[in-house]
Amino acid sequence: MLGKSYEPQSKESLIYKKWEDNHCFKPKSDFSKSDDAENYTIIMPPPNITGQLHIGHALNNTTQDFLIRFKRMKGYNTLWIPGTDHASIATEVKIIDALKKEGLSKEKLGREEFLKRAWQWNDKYGGRIKLQLKSLGCSCDWDRCAFTMDEQRQKSVLSVFKQLYDEGYIYRGEKLINWCPTCKTALSDAEVEHVDENSSLWYIRYPYADKSGYLVVATTRPETMFGDVCVAVNPEDERYKDMIGKNVILPVINKEIPIIGDSYVEKDFGTGVVKITPAHDFNDFEVGKRHNFAPIKIMNLDGTMNENCGKYANFDRYECRKQLIEELKAQNLIEKIEPYRLPKATCYRCHSAIEPMMSKQWFMDMQDMAKLGLDAVDNQELEIVPQRVQKIYKNWLENIKDWCISRQLWWGHRIPAYYCKDCGNTMVELSAPKTCSKCGSQNIEQDPDVLDTWFSSALWPFSTLGYPEKTDDLKRFFPTSTLVTAQDIIFFWVARMVMMSKKIMGKTPFSKVLINGIVRDDEGKKMSKSSNNGVDPIEIIEKYGADSLRLSLLFGNGTGNDFRFSEEKILEDRKFINKVFNSGKFLELVLSQTYDTKLDKTKLNIFDKWIYTKLDEAINEINKLIDNLDVCQAVNKMYSFVWDDFCNYYLEFSKAYVYSDDQETRANACAILKDVYLNILKLLHPIIPFITEDIYSNFTGELLISQTYASSLGQFKKESEDVEKIISLIQKIRETRLSYDVLPSKRITLVLDKNNSKQEAIDIVENAKLVLSKMTNIEKVDVKENLGNDLVKFVSELGEFYFYKNELVDTAKEREKINKDLDKINAEIKILESRILNPNFVTRAPKELVEKEKSRYDYLLSSKNSLEEKLKNFN
């Protein structure tokens, strides 16, 4: 029995458990190896274990679950692999924060203890994330749940690292890298965020060595002057070109450096003179390299100045700047200071200023890799939806630089590089070597650093399937089908997965990628921790149920577009779920009043044939839309099919039969209604799995999740068209009744002209009399030979119809209304005439369209005619 109203809270977790207990989330091939159904595989973007899921995750995972459930019911061998990400730097930052509160630090704790803490953290938060996914209804295979740092994934990482090292793609070297002085680690380019900041442009005088005056250098980083190796001017710059080759004195430390010419310098910016600090600026590094200057490091890893800065050694970088400016001012070496807005590079985790530093790190050569990533898109091995994202993806790959993959952190995959302390030999091995491969020494230590967290994420499409082992899963499910993710990790993750998969597996990891938009709050602001406007899906689920949340996320939101989340929208959308529930209650009621239901699909009336045809069309259309990843339209279609076609029409039609006095008619009508309704539940299951499952099992005792769509009965074109005509007649009757202010409860007569009506119209109306009467409160239909003038005419697609004038209520406002309608029709007639009478249109436009317009024109003319006649009735 269905309750008075649906209560999701009490049921959802039980339903989920039932699915799990019955192994519904597992691929069919787990039970029958010979199953040759086509595979449909999704790997879940692993959420960071740093926290809990927000609405953005809910959107992504609902979308994935929608796809998986739909494909599962379409008969595919579906696999959805869940998992979590260790999120190296993000987690480490969190744990350090937590330690701080206890008065502890990472160093005090030591590596081993620290890692213990990290694993505890994983247990706690990873667990909560899984719980959230389950409450959302995600039908992923938990037995295959992966963690980026579990044993299996460690093997994948080691294997890939070694292979790429052996092939020369991974190398170690001292280069200028992005250094976060707070996190005390190197970062990749992708991990640097640029924010505009108000600062100054300092104009500093560098005296000529020959004491003939000074050169003014404009800089945003005065404190880096200790690392200057030269100053540069544009060789084309008339002001300075004669100075090239002369020397200037670096103030404060009084060091002589040369003036060089390099076209990198813009004549028009600042003074046209640039100080070159190769060890602390990426551009300067290139300039320095071109002119063979050795970089001079001036900073320690914690952001303090080093011994190359004279008395400023050990000063914090900002304190140094402050005092240095004062000293220069005192020496009259500051020409001026201008306010200046500059993009500041910051750490994407702790948001402190990044310092470019010379440092020995591990890198991945990205030239060949990037090409693999570009090929995937260019050769259409990979389709990114929405298409515009493809440009962003390509642009990034086209400008990519080598990837710094080592991090000076503890929580992560330790780099499998071993150094011989005696001969300096480097060994990259899957397990720790006991002796040096070169000198045989046992004095060996492992690199203390770990890998960029995105290195392991990049392997996700095959590491989750068991790589490097040649597992059945890997054979069966790689490459996967669709990836659904958020746009902020296109570079971090999507691009790198594509490159790694192509490199390691030789194949693009998935054929389609759906990039969802950003989730905003009800004011349109991006949901983020800093704005504190994030919403926990669990809260919403507890309040409204998972189905409501899911529906609200999927319904009416353009695929790939940003999405505004509000509880108000949930309340609006939730009405649909109520509608589904109530139609179930209606079925239950009807069935309870019928002794016997026998489904005989050979005995379908035209309305049954119509709804089956509509259902078939809907499924086909939805299938197509889903293949194109047009989730929004697919859900729209489901919604309108169920509410408009099924609830508003079919259900009402069926009342004419399920309450029939004829037992056989009644039994079959009930059976068919039930069958159609169960199909509706199947159709909706991917959006609102819980309630549909609940109702389905109520009616059948079977599990809905494991059902497949019924094979089509075929399409009944003729009957469908007839019913469409009946529907438009119903609308016309209702409209006409209302226009004459006839109360809905008043039963009136529908009249047809026997001589002038098409036989088709008479037959259709005759056959649909019962339904017409139910839907429009028509008492009877008169087919008359001779029409008197006591009638009022109206027109539908089936032709002309009449009401008895004396059954209607006249009103004065009728004239007004008719005139208004006439105006509208005349306007459209004019538009159509401009077309139909235009020889260009008639000859160039498609024939069918011309035909369509012509018949529309005829219809309008007769409508006009009838309105004009009607108008006469009110004279």
Added chain:
RNA sequence: GGGAGAUUAGCGCAGUUGGUAGAGUACCUGCCUUACAAGCAGAGGGUCAUAGGUUCGAGUCCUAUAUCUCCCACCA
């Protein structure tokens, strides 16, 4: 500095080969019609940001402009 997206009914939004502007919600009218008032039946409301262009025909394609949002970026 470069790039992308948005601009459609009061509101928040759909609109996939160019072919008479759509649903939801709000508002208005009438209905407590035995699934559902979280409902049913109707109605009103849009020069599809602006200006040009291509076309028989443009919300849809092209070119500018404006406003908003996002991404990328080494002008010291």
